[in-house]
Amino acid sequence: MGSVRFNPFAPGRVRRRIGVVALAVLGGLLATALVLGGVPDPRRTAGPTPGGGEPGPPTVGPSSTAGAVLPADPPPLPAPPPPANLPVIDYGPAPRGFPADPDPMSTVRLDEGLRPIRRVAAYDAPGGRPRAWLAPTISGVPVTMPIVERRSGWVAVLLPSANRTIGWVPPGTWTTTALPDLVVVDRGGRRLHWYRDNRLVDSWPVSVGAGATPTPLGRTFILGRSSLPGRVYADTEVFALGAVPDDPESVPTGLRGAHIGLHAWYRDAHLGRANSNGCVRITRRAQQRLLAELDPGTELLVLDRFTAPARLPGPPAV
Structure with a gap:
């Protein structure tokens, strides 16, 4: 089998009044302030220093944003109102007119x-x-x-x-x-590599699509699960992917309209080959582990050739 059909399951404020007072009164107030501890120096920060002494002047350097006015983000571009009859x-099959993925092999x-x-x-x-x-x-x-x-x-x-x-x-x-996980399928080397937070977790041999029904290249994602019990699927659930056959007419009639899947196979000896209708076949034990670990939305990337590093590069620094 290759492509799979979807059969999912439900998972005080204080007010101060300042008046005009005589110079003698002002002098008296200043004297009182000095007795109580002095007039605070506006150049010093409030609170004690770590060593318990007098507070020092605030640190001002190139990295300080004190008093800086940061530029506001521009408002989002407005969205034209969508008609109610959109598909x-x-x-x-998804409607046409959407743009291509800008970096499908990243x-x-x-x-x-x-x-x-x-x-x-x-x-x-x-x-x-x-x-x-x-x-x-x-x-x-x-x-x-x-x-x-x-x-x-x-x-x-x-x-x-x-x-x-x-x-x-x-x-x-x-x-x-x-989304902490990434699954990379090496179509040429016929091997699957599972990464979490960019670190390699495990790797297994797989089968991929035959020449007439190749597994589509590029990045897709786990859409959900399908319950397809039976001996050929090793009695485990199937991950239905967002991808569909590149040539829908190339698959057998009974699989028309189905999605590419990631699933177990009943015989491990059949793995490591290009012999499916587009799906990625894996061992029963590996499928059980992935079913327990991977969430919907997890990215799955299919490449022609991939040398698996112990750690993948992270996104560029901003």
Whole structure:
């Protein structure tokens, strides 16, 4: 088997009055202040010093922001109102008109995901044209999409049911969640590498798509789980990915409209080959571990060749 169909489950204030007083009265007040401890020096900071002595002057240096006026962030680009009849992205093919992923083969982990709280429109650019609705769930499963880019107050996410494609989302009814994991599939070397916080956790042999039905390259994500019991799937659940076959007509008729999956296989001896309908097959024990550890929205990256370092590079410093 290769592509999989989705069959998800529900987881005092003090006021001072200052009047005009005689010079003698003012002198008396100053004398009283001196008796009580002196007139405070405005150049000194309040409170004792760490050594218990008199407080010293405040430290002012290049890194101090005291008194500085920081530039305000520009307001987000406005979002044109979306029409109510926009298509909703679901498990079927995503609507056209969305832009390509700007860096589909990047090994820099996508560490944050977007979760719609209510239906939110996806646009083809910040302030651009609304193309489709993103719903909080697909087939009843809560959706988390990795965030690829931020610009002008908007965020771009990897879209489900489309390969190497993003949609732009304005500020609105959504929240974010951390994504600590990254799964890298070496299509040429036929091996899967699992990273958490950019450190290699484990690695296993896998099978990938055959020549006629290759596993799509680039980054996608775990959309949800499917329950496909049976001997060939080693009686474990299947991860349904956001990716679909690059050539939907190349897969067997019974798998048309299905998504690429990550799943166990009933015979380990069949692994390490290019013999699936596009899915990534893995050992039963490895699949059980990943099912226990990986959350929806976790990025899965398919590369033709990948030499697995013990640690992946982090995002560039800002």
